[in-house]
Amino acid sequence: MRDLSKEILSVDALHKTYDIKKLFRPTLKLKALSDINFHLDKKETLGIVGESGCGKSTLAKVLTKLEPRTLGEINLQGIKYDEISSHDFHSKIQMVFQDPYQSLNPRKKALDIIADPLRINTNTSANETRDLVMAMMKKVGLREEFALRYPHHFSGGQRQRLGIARALMLRPEILILDEPVSALDVSIQAQVLNLLLELQEEFKLSYIFISHDLEVVQHMSDRILVMYLGRVVEYGSRDQIFNNPLHPYTKILLESAPKTHREKSNQAITVKGELPSALNLPKGCAFEPRCPFAKPGCKESIPLLEIKQGREVACFEAH
Amino acid sequence: MSENLLDIKDLNIFFKSDKNPEPIHAVRDLSFSLKQGEMLGVVGESGSGKSITNLALMGILGDGAIVKARECSFNGRELLSLKEREWQKVRGGEIAMIFQDPMTALNPFLTVEFQIVETILAHLNISKSEAKNKAIELLLQVGITSPKDRLKSYPFELSGGMAQRVMIAMAISTGPKLLIADEPTTALDVTIQKQILTLIKSLQEKNNMSVILVTHDLGVVSEFSERVQVMYAGELVETGNTSDLIKNPHHPYTFGLLSSRPGAVERLAKTPLASIAGIVPAFHQRPVGCQFNPRCVHVQEDCKKGSIPIERGVRCLHPMMEALS
Numbered sequence: 001m002r003d004l005s006k007e008i009l010s011v012d013a014l015h016k017t018y019d020i021k022k023l024f025r026p027t028l029k030l031k032a033l034s035d036i037n038f039h040l041d042k043k044e045t046l047g048i049v050g051e052s053g054c055g056k057s058t059l060a061k062v063l064t065k066l067e068p069r070t071l072g073e074i075n076l077q078g079i080k081y082d083e084i085s086s087h088d089f090h091s092k093i094q095m096v097f098q099d100p101y102q103s104l105n106p107r108k109k110a111l112d113i114i115a116d117p118l119r120i121n122t123n124t125s126a127n128e129t130r131d132l133v134m135a136m137m138k139k140v141g142l143r144e145e146f147a148l149r150y151p152h153h154f155s156g157g158q159r160q161r162l163g164i165a166r167a168l169m170l171r172p173e174i175l176i177l178d179e180p181v182s183a184l185d186v187s188i189q190a191q192v193l194n195l196l197l198e199l200q201e202e203f204k205l206s207y208i209f210i211s212h213d214l215e216v217v218q219h220m221s222d223r224i225l226v227m228y229l230g231r232v233v234e235y236g237s238r239d240q241i242f243n244n245p246l247h248p249y250t251k252i253l254l255e256s257a258p259k260t261h262r263e264k265s266n267q268a269i270t271v272k273g274e275l276p277s278a279l280n281l282p283k284g285c286a287f288e289p290r291c292p293f294a295k296p297g298c299k300e301s302i303p304l305l306e307i308k309q310g311r312e313v314a315c316f317e318a319h
Numbered sequence: 320m321s322e323n324l325l326d327i328k329d330l331n332i333f334f335k336s337d338k339n340p341e342p343i344h345a346v347r348d349l350s351f352s353l354k355q356g357e358m359l360g361v362v363g364e365s366g367s368g369k370s371i372t373n374l375a376l377m378g379i380l381g382d383g384a385i386v387k388a389r390e391c392s393f394n395g396r397e398l399l400s401l402k403e404r405e406w407q408k409v410r411g412g413e414i415a416m417i418f419q420d421p422m423t424a425l426n427p428f429l430t431v432e433f434q435i436v437e438t439i440l441a442h443l444n445i446s447k448s449e450a451k452n453k454a455i456e457l458l459l460q461v462g463i464t465s466p467k468d469r470l471k472s473y474p475f476e477l478s479g480g481m482a483q484r485v486m487i488a489m490a491i492s493t494g495p496k497l498l499i500a501d502e503p504t505t506a507l508d509v510t511i512q513k514q515i516l517t518l519i520k521s522l523q524e525k526n527n528m529s530v531i532l533v534t535h536d537l538g539v540v541s542e543f544s545e546r547v548q549v550m551y552a553g554e555l556v557e558t559g560n561t562s563d564l565i566k567n568p569h570h571p572y573t574f575g576l577l578s579s580r581p582g583a584v585e586r587l588a589k590t591p592l593a594s595i596a597g598i599v600p601a602f603h604q605r606p607v608g609c610q611f612n613p614r615c616v617h618v619q620e621d622c623k624k625g626s627i628p629i630e631r632g633v634r635c636l637h638p639m640m641e642a643l644s
Contacts, residue, residue: 045589051508052479155598156365185364186535190579190594197589212508219581219588238588256513258538260565260583270517271510274478 002039007078008206009040009063009093009174014072016055016062016230020279030278032058034230036072037305040174043200045207047221047238049214049253053275055230056210060178063208064095076174087121094167098179100159104151110137110162111147117169132169139202140165140195157188161195168203176208181216193220214257218242226250229278229286231302236311246308246318249287285315293317324496324529325353325376328390332371335383336603342385343602345371346553348626355496356527358520360544360561362537362576366599368553369533373499376531377416378406394496412442415490419502421482425474431458432470435489442493457488461518480511484518491522497529498522504539516543537577541565549573552599552610559632569638572611609635 016033033055040046048056061067074081076092097103104113114133118124134144140161151159160180167175181189193216199205211217217224224241226234226249234247245251252271271290282288284299291298298316305312308319330349333342346368353359363369374380391398394413401409418424426434435454436447458466461484474482483503490498500519504512520543523530532544540547541561548558549570557570568574575595577583597614600606606613608623617637627634
């Protein structure tokens with residue numbers, strides 16, 4: 001049930017279309033996001049899963065205003081996105097990027113990387129900035145003497161901690177985490193995930209957690225949004241999605257993920273083929289060409305999200 | 320003569336370094352063997368030496384590397400004493416390799432046809448048109464529909480999964496006895512990952528080919544390979560039957576690696592994960608004694624000196640007995 005008093009972010013009928021321009025050829029429309037609806041509560045984690053090309057990173061970019069949206073409405077604490085000043089916006093919503101090797105400026109020291117959000121957006125004095133940076137470094141598990149080092153002195157996990165510290169400097173309420181641990185080794189992943197959980201408690205953060213790693217998403221999220229080719233195919237609580245997935249794509253995604261402890265099932269479903277091009281979407285359900293349960297009707301029209309067994313699912317055949 | 324296809328005893332790999340007078344010791348005393356038609360999973364994090372070992376087996380480590388071994392025999396031949404001309408026969412002919420990122424492993428300026436045919440002609444004594452027919456056949460074998468059209472494609476026209484299939488087609492074109500797959504699916508989506516791993520597994524069984532499957536994902540190994548070895552900081556730390564090792568890891572590193580995965584054991588969501596503190600030591604700062612001792616929770620005084628032998632598949636003086644829970 002939606003509780004508007006808890007809601008911090010709501011997205012209504014969001015569309016994002018890119019124009020693909022080619023010389024002497026008609027401009028093509030690439031539908032990166034079609035009709036996305038969801039909301040995020042305070043202190044909640046919404047996991048977004050899907051394969052490459054499903055639009056999860058585009059969604060992150062639109063939510064952080066790195067890309068303008070084409071259609072639809074986003075509300076941050078009840079205020080429309082367009083009506084928030086850029087300063088207010090950045091102090092409410094921040095992002096942590098996937099690759100800690102590319103998202104930190106190699107020519108800046110850790111101190112400056114973390115201090116920049118404060119310097120740009122606030123009038124904090126130099127001394128106070130320094131103190132705040134040191135306090136934040138300690139919070140994310142970096143030693144104070146690291147402050148004058150450059151990014152190349154840090155390991156992958158430490159760099160991701162730097163990225164998290166930078167994102168937290170303006171004390172945002174929402175963090176968008178775009179594959180925050182994918183570039184890290186397994187033993188380091190657990191350290192960073194634990195840090196994210198601690199910080200969520202301490203700063204009462206809401207997370208949008210984007211990942212292709214289903215075990216990680218299951219562990220971190222309260223609710224899950226499953227995307228396929230720019231559309232939401234299933235949207236529900238963690239337990240609904242993981243214990244009883246209804247959409248064939250969700251089922252296949254869960255089935256395909258390699259697990260160390262698995263009861264060998266005899267009826268493994270595998271998926272045919274690969275993701276079709278977003279420039280040339282099928283007329284009906286986008287998953288129909290690969291779906292093992294497809295019926296002739298699936299080719300005719302696009303299934304809309306309907307509430308089935310307490311969660312939203314976009315499939316004619318799911319009940 | 321042994322029946323093993325590959326027999327490696329005490330492989331050591333060093334790198335000369337400008338900064339240090341002492342060469343960097345990247346792989347230490349690695350021993351393992353592989354039977355014809357067998358798959359071996361190799362698990363390890365970055366810096367564990369798993370890729371360097373593969374490059375040594377392919378003979379493509381640069382001049383800065385010093386490779387030493389008591390034995391490094393492949394198919395009855397000593398690899399380390401091969402001359403460059405002999406290496407060229409082995410490399411790509413008898414041992415083939417596929418890489419992590421299929422998009423950068425293919426030459427972007429050449430068509431798929433050129434690249435596959437080139438490989439075939441380099442190793443097999445057949446005509447160009449025969450080679451082209453063989454290429455079509457191979458593409459069909461790796462599950463590419465309309466192979467004739469695909470032959471004319473350039474790598475950028477292929478998806479990641481398709482490019483990896485082309486790489487596999489190229490690798491098996493010469494009928495290798497050993498296929499080294501170095502993180503073959505890390506760059507791919509899970510549904511495509513499953514397709515590719517199933518393909519490698521079926522080729523292994525059909526062609527009676529041995530496979531070394533390198534990955535950082537214990538899930539991949541446990542589903543596809545019966546035998547596994549875990550590497551850490553240039554050493555083999557644990558080896559054995561995959562399902563036993565995953566149920567009952569004896570080395571604290573394997574234990575930590577397994578329990579740091581969110582899905583490894585029943586655990587409430589959003590509760591802290593068991594994690595391994597610290598990071599893999601850099602090559603030039605390797606500890607004395609057990610390589611894992613600075614991060615190990617069960618460390619004792621004797622772990623910090625001498626070299627630790629492998630006993631019953633575990634390189635640990637105080638192996639763990641309890642099962643993962």
